[in-house]
Amino acid sequence: MERRSLSAAILVHVAALLLLVVILAPVVWLFIMSISSTPDLIAKPLHWWPDTIDLSRYGVLLSSAVNSAGQAFVASLFNSLKVAGMATVAALVVAIPSAWAVSRTPSVGWSLYAVIATYMLPPVALAVPLYMALSWIGLLNNVFGLALVYLTILAPFTTWLLKSGFDSIPREIESAATMDGARLDQTLRLITLPLAAPVMATAALFAFLLAWDEFFYALLFTSDQQAKTLTVAIADLAGGRVSDYGLIATAGVLAALPPLLIGLFMQRALISGLTSGGVKG
Amino acid sequence: MSALELVNIRKRYGTVETLKGIELSLASGEFLVLLGSSGCGKSTLLNIIAGLAEASEGDVRIGDRSVTGVHPKNRDIAMVFQSYALYPNMSVARNIGFGLEMRNVPAAERTEAVEKTARILQIENLLGRKPSELSGGQRQRVAIGRALVRDPQIFLFDEPLSNLDAKLRMEMRTELKRLHQMLGTTIVYVTHDQIEAMTLATRIAVMRDGQIEQLATPDEIYNRPATRYVASFVGSPPMNMLDATVGNGVAHIDGSLSGILLPHDVQERAGKARNVIIGIRPESLSLVSGDGKGLTIDAKVEVVELTGPELVVTSTIGSQRLTASLPPRSTVTVGTPQRFSIDASALHVFDQATEKRM
Numbered sequence: 001m002e003r004r005s006l007s008a009a010i011l012v013h014v015a016a017l018l019l020l021v022v023i024l025a026p027v028v029w030l031f032i033m034s035i036s037s038t039p040d041l042i043a044k045p046l047h048w049w050p051d052t053i054d055l056s057r058y059g060v061l062l063s064s065a066v067n068s069a070g071q072a073f074v075a076s077l078f079n080s081l082k083v084a085g086m087a088t089v090a091a092l093v094v095a096i097p098s099a100w101a102v103s104r105t106p107s108v109g110w111s112l113y114a115v116i117a118t119y120m121l122p123p124v125a126l127a128v129p130l131y132m133a134l135s136w137i138g139l140l141n142n143v144f145g146l147a148l149v150y151l152t153i154l155a156p157f158t159t160w161l162l163k164s165g166f167d168s169i170p171r172e173i174e175s176a177a178t179m180d181g182a183r184l185d186q187t188l189r190l191i192t193l194p195l196a197a198p199v200m201a202t203a204a205l206f207a208f209l210l211a212w213d214e215f216f217y218a219l220l221f222t223s224d225q226q227a228k229t230l231t232v233a234i235a236d237l238a239g240g241r242v243s244d245y246g247l248i249a250t251a252g253v254l255a256a257l258p259p260l261l262i263g264l265f266m267q268r269a270l271i272s273g274l275t276s277g278g279v280k281g
Numbered sequence: 282m283s284a285l286e287l288v289n290i291r292k293r294y295g296t297v298e299t300l301k302g303i304e305l306s307l308a309s310g311e312f313l314v315l316l317g318s319s320g321c322g323k324s325t326l327l328n329i330i331a332g333l334a335e336a337s338e339g340d341v342r343i344g345d346r347s348v349t350g351v352h353p354k355n356r357d358i359a360m361v362f363q364s365y366a367l368y369p370n371m372s373v374a375r376n377i378g379f380g381l382e383m384r385n386v387p388a389a390e391r392t393e394a395v396e397k398t399a400r401i402l403q404i405e406n407l408l409g410r411k412p413s414e415l416s417g418g419q420r421q422r423v424a425i426g427r428a429l430v431r432d433p434q435i436f437l438f439d440e441p442l443s444n445l446d447a448k449l450r451m452e453m454r455t456e457l458k459r460l461h462q463m464l465g466t467t468i469v470y471v472t473h474d475q476i477e478a479m480t481l482a483t484r485i486a487v488m489r490d491g492q493i494e495q496l497a498t499p500d501e502i503y504n505r506p507a508t509r510y511v512a513s514f515v516g517s518p519p520m521n522m523l524d525a526t527v528g529n530g531v532a533h534i535d536g537s538l539s540g541i542l543l544p545h546d547v548q549e550r551a552g553k554a555r556n557v558i559i560g561i562r563p564e565s566l567s568l569v570s571g572d573g574k575g576l577t578i579d580a581k582v583e584v585v586e587l588t589g590p591e592l593v594v595t596s597t598i599g600s601q602r603l604t605a606s607l608p609p610r611s612t613v614t615v616g617t618p619q620r621f622s623i624d625a626s627a628l629h630v631f632d633q634a635t636e637k638r639m
Contacts, residue, residue, distance in 0.1 A: 170366060172364050173367075175360075176367075176427075177368070178333070179359060180431075186383060190368075191370070
């Protein structure tokens, strides 16, 4: 290791620690809130660590009793999974061929920029047209309708990400496969897509997170348990006359779990470097 | 029967013409090297033969069959790419066998062919590995193996050795030569390395600005270059090019008082030309011994470099430079005038206006 003065070493470590605290503090506080008893949460001065640990809220939210907060929460959890899942899969299905096409045919690259340009519009500008369109095709308050709207957000972004992924796969490898007699579908299936797996996993993960966290459109286009997503359900918890901060925090913790699990599961795929060795270097 | 025939191949990108009417005919078993500096169109030409690019005009014929518009996989050719272009996600064995796999060759037959190819290239012990676990030279062998296993009519090589270090490049060069002699395949090979061209080729096509400057055997390219460009491109150190004015059978070197008495046959060929370029290969210069009969030239020695096998002497004649490759033990003193004798048979004369050989 290079020589470094003691003060510099301390400075670096303090900076790193500071970053860690800034990132983790809200999450930690969210978790503490979710397990604090109500008296602890409303005590003055605030109890940073609860006197009594209260896990009952987890039970409340995960209960399946009819008309309970739990039923609404679990329903919205599944809605979120459905919407985010469908939107992600659809986004990849749309993005993979178009990203490949743009990457291999630079002359049509402008079309991707045109798509990205629509991405610049603030969501509120599209809210009314989208609402009317959904209403016209009868997909308001419907998970499919919401997934369709999310697809319009996710597809440009995933296409962009995948294009740079395909760009990094040398064209010579595909040329070689062509010379070897592979049809286009064989080249893609056997060579290009396996090599693009890491970037596809990255795109899928980010697309899922984006759809999972989306609030604005979900709030506008859904109205009941049939299609309401988690973000809206959590907002509902805060919208009543009495806000149970502990319950909101618990919902937040539970809402964070699925993406976390997916992230852990895909970690292996996210590790890139699979293309090394095919070409020089 | 010609294995490959190119008829008036032209390639335009917008208004820029990168290939300007290439005509070429290749007999079966020939090793043709397309030699030229970058941007001369040699790689484009190779891609057109491969079918990865289409010519704007002209016809490509492989084995007397026009393949214009035919998909690369149906042209019965194999190509080795500059970057090797191995499939990183597949084992070496599958890399080599991929072409057969795509052509639905039965697995048993495929394995046998892969093993045979691996034996030829001495990479049997690597078949289970992934490309990332191979060294540069081994990857190169796998890339060649992938082409070899299919036993195509023509092999195309696109600067296959340019990514290897100097020592490995020499080894692989010899290896390629051995393979060609052993298998008797028809090869088209693109390179900008004149040593590779000279050693490997049965014929060399020197390309410049989308045209073939000269198509000939290595011996002819070296000893009877058709143009000044060919002469300066091949050979290391490069050929000396002295601007000179001819008068009364003597070529007066511009910018100096010295002249070279041209031999009779050269005089005849030069005819009435006044302004010429005298080309002299560094190795056809030697130190004058004895009374200095024959062709001689006087120059002032500027720099002396010992490369090991030879002594490279750079000297000046007026404002022009003259490089000589001498035996390593020659005694030359820096800063003094020196008389060199010229091998008369190795004198090249080019017309200054057309740059063509006279």
